[in-house]
Amino acid sequence: xxxxxxxxxxxxxxxxxxxxxxxxxxxxxxxxxxxxxxxxxxxxxxxxxxxxxxxxxxxxxxxxxxxxxxxxxxxxxxxxxxxxxxxxxxxxxxxxxxxxxxxxxxxxxxxxxxxxxxxxxxxxxxxxxxxxxxxxxxxxxxxxxxxxxxxxxxxxxxxxxxxxxxxxxxxxxxxxxxxxxxxxxxxxxxxxxxxxxxxxxxxxxxxxxxxxxxxxxxxxxxxxxxxxxxxxxxxxxxxxxxxxxxxxxxxxxxxxxxxxxxxxxxxxxxxxxxxxxxxxxxxxxxxxxxxxxxxxxxxxxxxxxxxxxxxxxxxxxxxxxxxxxxxxxxxxxxxxxxxxxxxxxxxxxxxxxxxxxxxxxxxxxxxxxxx
Amino acid sequence: xxxxxxxxxxxxxxxxxxxxxxxxxxxxxxxxxxxxxxxxxxxxxxxxxxxxxxxxxxxxxxxxxxxxxxxxxxxxxxxxxxxxxxxxxxxxxxxxxxxxxxxxxxxxxxxxxxxxxxxxxxxxxxxxxxxxxxxxxxxxxxxxxxxxxxxxxx
Numbered sequence: 001x002x003x004x005x006x007x008x009x010x011x012x013x014x015x016x017x018x019x020x021x022x023x024x025x026x027x028x029x030x031x032x033x034x035x036x037x038x039x040x041x042x043x044x045x046x047x048x049x050x051x052x053x054x055x056x057x058x059x060x061x062x063x064x065x066x067x068x069x070x071x072x073x074x075x076x077x078x079x080x081x082x083x084x085x086x087x088x089x090x091x092x093x094x095x096x097x098x099x100x101x102x103x104x105x106x107x108x109x110x111x112x113x114x115x116x117x118x119x120x121x122x123x124x125x126x127x128x129x130x131x132x133x134x135x136x137x138x139x140x141x142x143x144x145x146x147x148x149x150x151x152x153x154x155x156x157x158x159x160x161x162x163x164x165x166x167x168x169x170x171x172x173x174x175x176x177x178x179x180x181x182x183x184x185x186x187x188x189x190x191x192x193x194x195x196x197x198x199x200x201x202x203x204x205x206x207x208x209x210x211x212x213x214x215x216x217x218x219x220x221x222x223x224x225x226x227x228x229x230x231x232x233x234x235x236x237x238x239x240x241x242x243x244x245x246x247x248x249x250x251x252x253x254x255x256x257x258x259x260x261x262x263x264x265x266x267x268x269x270x271x272x273x274x275x276x277x278x279x280x281x282x283x284x285x286x287x288x289x290x291x292x293x294x295x296x297x298x299x300x301x302x303x304x305x306x307x308x309x310x311x312x313x314x315x316x317x318x319x320x321x322x323x324x325x326x327x328x329x330x331x332x333x334x335x336x337x338x339x340x341x342x343x344x345x346x347x348x349x350x351x352x353x354x355x356x357x358x359x360x361x362x363x364x365x366x367x368x369x370x371x
Numbered sequence: 372x373x374x375x376x377x378x379x380x381x382x383x384x385x386x387x388x389x390x391x392x393x394x395x396x397x398x399x400x401x402x403x404x405x406x407x408x409x410x411x412x413x414x415x416x417x418x419x420x421x422x423x424x425x426x427x428x429x430x431x432x433x434x435x436x437x438x439x440x441x442x443x444x445x446x447x448x449x450x451x452x453x454x455x456x457x458x459x460x461x462x463x464x465x466x467x468x469x470x471x472x473x474x475x476x477x478x479x480x481x482x483x484x485x486x487x488x489x490x491x492x493x494x495x496x497x498x499x500x501x502x503x504x505x506x507x508x509x510x511x512x513x514x515x516x517x518x519x520x521x522x523x524x525x
């Protein structure tokens with residue numbers, strides 16, 4: 001992919017025309033939340049402000065997700081050029097890659113890609129300065145408002161939405177925040193166009209996606225798959241022949257049992273995902289898996305809102321108490337109600353999503369939790 | 372223990388003295404001194420004209436910004452589910468056997484600290500660990516010992 005030429009082509013095409021191409025392509029954010037990328041760039045483009053920002057969310061931290069690391073390791077140039085493309089379209093002169101501390105070893109590659117791009121941008125007459133901001137070990141900073149808080153020098157505590165970053169983002173300015181993979185997809189669309197892009201995937205989930213596959217598999221790693229496939233098809237290709245459950249979408253996703261594989265679609269019309277696919281065979285204890293997720297969330301909760309801060313603690317304490325027979329089996333139903341409350345009352349996606357894995361594991365594997 | 376005042380002043384020259392300068396300054400102080408003690412946090416607060424409580428409150432949120440004494444080499448072993456399934460406990464045991472510290476502890480010579488950490492993004496090649504910024508995956512107890520021996524020699 002000759003990123004420099006692609007940029008030239010987009011400049012010839014025109015900003016409004018390229019926004020339309022992005023909208024037509026149906027590209028949705030590849031971090032998992034799935035907001036239409038064309039719309040996001042359009043809003044920032046149309047917001048009047050002298051200062052705007054483009055930020056790459058490279059805080060990949062969802063358990064089981066490692067595709068952004070691979071992209072940054074092997075296709076860094078597409079990421080930084082995708083950011084420059086966004087900056088050109090929306091009118092931003094400054095950008096940041098928010099790189100998680102755990103990926104600091106990628107800094108040199110990133111800096112080299114940025115330097116190489118800088119030379120070309122100067123010849124193209126594009127004024128875009130790209131910096132790197134580092135995280136310091138907080139899963140919640142993958143949430144865009146927490147990420148912005150972190151960049152502004154505060155605890156990574158999510159803020160209320162609205163206002164959305166597109167209107168009021170970094171330092172209060174209109175900001176595009178997109179996932180690593182999303183920027184790469186924007187470059188792919190600049191290359192092949194929206195018609196070609198839509199040949200893969202389904203009506204609701206256009207294009208292809210990178211999946212991070214790990215666990216009890218016949219093959220593990222990062223794979224590019226068409227969106228909209230059934231979980232059965234996935235397990236047939238990647239499972240080890242004894243697959244009991246697949247966790248789709250990380251710890252904040254859903255645990256799908258064997259009986260649901262053929263009914264479950266991997267995509268925005270089924271289970272949307274940032275691409276984390278963890279495969280468990282019949283040797284695995286669903287109780288251990290659940291306890292591991294709840295411990296994760298209890299630690300990573302930012303703590304500012306009671307439903308999540310206390311809810312995560314209570315869910316963890318609760319399942320342990322049921323397992324140890326300190327509480328009756330029926331207590332699980334109380335905990336399910338709590339998970340529902342967290343879904344409605346939590347301030348951000350972390351608290352809202354804890355219930356996903358919790359409910360799907362309790363509902364499908366209750367006997368493993370109580371016995 | 373060297374006085375951090377000048378070092379921090381230079382960091383403020385480099386990153387600025389605004390609130391958004393705080394994170395990069397905290398990160399570089401931890402890189403240099405391995406953790407943030409009262410004196411360093413006070414100096415940062417002075418440079419940025421914010422309260423020390425604010426500096427501490429921000430730093431303490433982030434697991435990589437140590438606010439208690441920490442070793443020169445920070446060993447962080449992933450404990451999230453896939454690495455756990457891939458026997459991360461054997462790796463922890465190997466470190467404990469070689470260095471004599473358990474998770475949460477620092478060696479007497481303050482050279483190494485051992486901690487658990489959450490998903491490092493190497494699930495397909497677990498178990499994995501970080502030693503400072505370097506990442507090591509596909510670990511076995513023997514590999515870990517070899518890796519640590521190379522650090523012991525440093």
